Amino acid sequence: xxxxxxxxxxxxxxxxxxxxxxxxxxxxxxxxxxxxxxxxxxxxxxxxxxxxxxxxxxxxxxxxxxxxxxxxxxxxxxxxxxxxxxxxxxxxxxxxxxxxxxxxxxxxxxxxxxxxxxxxxxxxxxxxxxxxxxxxxxxxxxxxxxxxxxxxxxxxxxxxxxxxxxxxxxxxxxxxxxxxxxxxxxxxxxxxxxxxxxxxxxxxxxxxxxxxxxxxxxxxxxxxxxxxxxxxxxxxxxxxxxxxxxxxxxxxxxxxxxxxxxxxxxxxxxxxxxxxxxxxxxxxxxxxxxxxxxxxxxxxxxxxxxxxxxxxxxxxxxxxxxxxxxxxxxxxxxxxxxxxxxxxxxxxxxxxxxxxxxxxxxxxxxxxxxxxxxxxxxxxxxxxxxxxxxxxxxxxxxxxxxxxxxxxxxxxxxxxxxxxxxxxxxxxxxxxxx
Numbered sequence: 001x002x003x004x005x006x007x008x009x010x011x012x013x014x015x016x017x018x019x020x021x022x023x024x025x026x027x028x029x030x031x032x033x034x035x036x037x038x039x040x041x042x043x044x045x046x047x048x049x050x051x052x053x054x055x056x057x058x059x060x061x062x063x064x065x066x067x068x069x070x071x072x073x074x075x076x077x078x079x080x081x082x083x084x085x086x087x088x089x090x091x092x093x094x095x096x097x098x099x100x101x102x103x104x105x106x107x108x109x110x111x112x113x114x115x116x117x118x119x120x121x122x123x124x125x126x127x128x129x130x131x132x133x134x135x136x137x138x139x140x141x142x143x144x145x146x147x148x149x150x151x152x153x154x155x156x157x158x159x160x161x162x163x164x165x166x167x168x169x170x171x172x173x174x175x176x177x178x179x180x181x182x183x184x185x186x187x188x189x190x191x192x193x194x195x196x197x198x199x200x201x202x203x204x205x206x207x208x209x210x211x212x213x214x215x216x217x218x219x220x221x222x223x224x225x226x227x228x229x230x231x232x233x234x235x236x237x238x239x240x241x242x243x244x245x246x247x248x249x250x251x252x253x254x255x256x257x258x259x260x261x262x263x264x265x266x267x268x269x270x271x272x273x274x275x276x277x278x279x280x281x282x283x284x285x286x287x288x289x290x291x292x293x294x295x296x297x298x299x300x301x302x303x304x305x306x307x308x309x310x311x312x313x314x315x316x317x318x319x320x321x322x323x324x325x326x327x328x329x330x331x332x333x334x335x336x337x338x339x340x341x342x343x344x345x346x347x348x349x350x351x352x353x354x355x356x357x358x359x360x361x362x363x364x365x366x367x368x369x370x371x372x373x374x375x376x377x378x379x380x381x382x383x384x385x386x387x388x389x390x391x392x393x394x395x396x397x398x399x400x401x402x403x404x405x406x407x408x409x410x411x412x413x414x415x416x417x418x419x420x421x422x423x424x425x426x427x428x429x430x431x432x433x434x
Contacts (some may be wrong), residue, residue: 033153039239048159048212049166049265051247052254054205056262057198059186060255066209067251071244073403074213077377078236080384105267105283113276126355132291133351139295140302140343143334155292162267162285163246166254169272169279173257180259187260200420207414210372210407212247213240302343309338373411378404 055063111121139151173179186202187193193201254266266272267282309319319338327333381400384390390397 039235039243048163048243048246048250049254049267050208051212051251052170052258052262052266053264054208055186055251055255056182056258056260057186057201057205059184060182060252061184063186063205063209063255064248064252066206067247068244070210070213071240071247073407074376075236075240077380078240079233081380083384083387106280106287109273109276109279109283112273117273129351129354133347133354135291136294136298136347136351137344139291140298140347141335141340142295142299143336143339151292151295155289155296158285158289158292160246162282162289163250165278165282165285166267167246167249170250170253170257170266173272174253179257180261182255182259192260200417202417203413204417204421206410207372207417209247210410210414213243213376298346302339302346305342306339370411370415372414373408377407 051067057063058066108121112119115121187198189195189198255262258266267279267286272279306319313319319336321336323335323337324332325335381404385397385400390400
């Protein structure tokens, strides 16, 4: 049974409405717990399992120092962004290949267990991409970011689960004494890598660590009382400190276990083969986490486009009119035809690109490299300088400008590393490969 609601026009809704915030927008319901869950979901991705590889490229000292440094930098700039929320201030997408690798790892782990570790276990990856896209089409119809709390809480639990399993397996390898060779400076030129590879991979590893802390889109989920900036600072501290502990444990214990030969992802790249049931469970957790994480990063993009269109064509019923549909066992579900068409098209497009280009990760790595500096560093710092009226050429002003410059250099170097990785991926390009 379907009935039609009035044309959606947030500005026309009276502020006294219980479903509207003091700024006239739909009432936000986020709390300290949900914001922390969003941050953990956004920050702890399956990339946490690749930090052993990053530490291997940089070595014990530089790798650990860079992990901690970017945790501090991100927390610092995020508190600036939180303080700017009530003024004029207000992508890293999770890739299909991440979730595909987890699906394939589950299938391959069972295959290796049955046929032996040297068996040829291969399967086309694009059916998994399509299945992932279908799931995301349905989830993308959630009206807004405020409806994602349950997804983020589940995803945060999944994050802890697979990260803990990875750490536990790495500790078991270290305890067994069958560990790889490690060094203070990481991979050795002439033994593990060439001189040029050492440079490019060090750049890429630094960029991977820097971008792994990005979550600049989470603030707008919080309810207006208590003040968003105070809640967000607490959530940021909880989220960043929690993820940093897991990052250091996964990175350092993984490097201790595998040494300079650390795989790109020690679960999906089969750093471990047994116990296969535990590895299958961990990879299933990764899949569930990535399904939710895709939404955490896609929803702000959806809303940005929809808000622009609402303002550009306020009288257009296709864009603005909301409909309610009664769905058995689920109750009323809000449907907007523009939202349905545009979001579905977005997911289909990203699915198509992922199916056609197996090096989609490298493309998004490059996008992440270019997005990190402006979103995580430049704009939050510049807004802080403007809001607090930091005196030009003062010690604090110089320190903040230095921070901007250093992070810009990191972004540029990481972008170069991503481009080199993209070139290498193109050379090995095989459409629809297994």
